[in-house]
Amino acid sequence: MADRPSRGDVADVAIESLATGGRGVARIDGYVVFVDRALPGDRVRVRLRSARRRHGEADVLELLEPGPERIEPTCPHVGACGGCRWQALAYPAQLVEKERIVRDAIGRIAHLPDVPIAPISGADDTLGYRNKVELTFTQDPELGPTLGYHRAGRWDEVLGVERCFLVGDAPNAAKDAVQDWARASGLEAYDQRLHEGHLRNLVIRHSARTGEVLLVLVTSDVDLPRQGNLVDELVERVPGLVGLLHQRNSGMAEATRGHPTEVVHGRDHHREEILGLELHVPWNGFLQTNTAMCERLYGIAIEEARLTGSEVVWDLYSGIGSIGLALARDAGRVVGIEVVPEAVEQAQANATRNGIANAEFIAGDVAKAVAPLVEAGAPLPDLVVVDPPRAGLTPKAVRRVLELGAQAIVYVSCNPTTLAGNALLLVEGGYRLESVRPVDMFPHTPHVECVARFVRA
Numbered sequence: 001m002a003d004r005p006s007r008g009d010v011a012d013v014a015i016e017s018l019a020t021g022g023r024g025v026a027r028i029d030g031y032v033v034f035v036d037r038a039l040p041g042d043r044v045r046v047r048l049r050s051a052r053r054r055h056g057e058a059d060v061l062e063l064l065e066p067g068p069e070r071i072e073p074t075c076p077h078v079g080a081c082g083g084c085r086w087q088a089l090a091y092p093a094q095l096v097e098k099e100r101i102v103r104d105a106i107g108r109i110a111h112l113p114d115v116p117i118a119p120i121s122g123a124d125d126t127l128g129y130r131n132k133v134e135l136t137f138t139q140d141p142e143l144g145p146t147l148g149y150h151r152a153g154r155w156d157e158v159l160g161v162e163r164c165f166l167v168g169d170a171p172n173a174a175k176d177a178v179q180d181w182a183r184a185s186g187l188e189a190y191d192q193r194l195h196e197g198h199l200r201n202l203v204i205r206h207s208a209r210t211g212e213v214l215l216v217l218v219t220s221d222v223d224l225p226r227q228g229n230l231v232d233e234l235v236e237r238v239p240g241l242v243g244l245l246h247q248r249n250s251g252m253a254e255a256t257r258g259h260p261t262e263v264v265h266g267r268d269h270h271r272e273e274i275l276g277l278e279l280h281v282p283w284n285g286f287l288q289t290n291t292a293m294c295e296r297l298y299g300i301a302i303e304e305a306r307l308t309g310s311e312v313v314w315d316l317y318s319g320i321g322s323i324g325l326a327l328a329r330d331a332g333r334v335v336g337i338e339v340v341p342e343a344v345e346q347a348q349a350n351a352t353r354n355g356i357a358n359a360e361f362i363a364g365d366v367a368k369a370v371a372p373l374v375e376a377g378a379p380l381p382d383l384v385v386v387d388p389p390r391a392g393l394t395p396k397a398v399r400r401v402l403e404l405g406a407q408a409i410v411y412v413s414c415n416p417t418t419l420a421g422n423a424l425l426l427v428e429g430g431y432r433l434e435s436v437r438p439v440d441m442f443p444h445t446p447h448v449e450c451v452a453r454f455v456r457a
């Protein structure tokens, strides 16, 4: 094919590598094609779904020859389920791809090809590692309401799952108990296309360390029926259950924020242990989703912070305070800024609970809250830690961080692409990117975290 291929074309291609987002990268006479659900070394027959000027997108019609690192996945749903996109790729090969994705982002987007990228820190446990999952109900014509995950690439179709291997026994027991109750309840699963039905989602949070389980059952605007008492069933079948909340979501979207939510049983938070800290996690509060690897990530952030005991540290995007509190032991003072007020309250309570007196947390949007704090005479930071959501820092937030003039910035990132974009701005603003250390928090998925250290040039 000398010309650029067209939409609908069929071609046999070899997958070279995996791109950010997890798709396979292939070339047709030099033209780059992103192939869904293909793995490195695979030879696949594909059909082009789109053919833009610079690259195309394609679906696999047939796996002609599997790549050398393809393995038999543990979970029978791999391929159909939208969850573990890389489970059929041997774990060491997943790590190679993630490290390359980070190197690529820093080289091509931040234009910093010479920055040292450390070898990725791989996970010890590649299954059963998640401390939170969000399942969706679907109506099985024979079985009734069934819990599962969205089908790969589908917002409107849910695949019932027998067991999710990314979580341990307790969350799976909770799923089964709620599903059995649902089938006896007379309620039907919510249909996202028709906007009919009642049962929408089940959020399960679990700490393997404290053994505690917290559940949020999301329905449309209905009362929970009495048939087969849900709480009795859960208490009997879910070891460690500390709370059940009921959220009424009468909106179209699946979001679990901003809808009326009440405690039906127990409490509205569970306890987790991270680096010796006891953290209370509110039902809607952010917590890194892999507790063991969260300790690894924070451990690296602590190393890169290089504190001596006297420094002022600003922990931006502080959540329930976990990083700030872990750093407070080695710092003079910690100031956290976080936009969710409940998380700020919990961060403050977490400080008290752990006997930490040199950390305070402030509610606000980083882009807006930093300047008034400086004007009010808050002590300026020696070190800024940022741990933003996947979208990274907005240009305005980058400007505020630059104005703080800290000696060093430790950037904890869950998205190498936005880290690289922000790195470009921070370097333009007078910092040097000293090192990047990738960490694998999410085996079998394309996600990769990084700790980057910037110093004032």
Ligand SMILES: C[S@@+](CC[C@H](N)C(=O)[O-])C[C@H]1O[C@@H](n2cnc3c(N)ncnc32)[C@H](O)[C@@H]1O
Binding pocket: 286, 287, 288, 316, 317, 318, 319, 320, 321, 322, 323, 337, 338, 339, 340, 343, 364, 365, 366, 367, 387, 388, 389, 390, 414
């Ligand atoms: C990736 S989480 C990190 C939380 C915490 N550092 C941790 O490790 O658990 C990002 C946090 O940023 C908060 N956030 C999002 N946008 C924000 C903003 N504009 N200003 C302040 N906080 C924000 C979120 O609520 C969330 O708690």
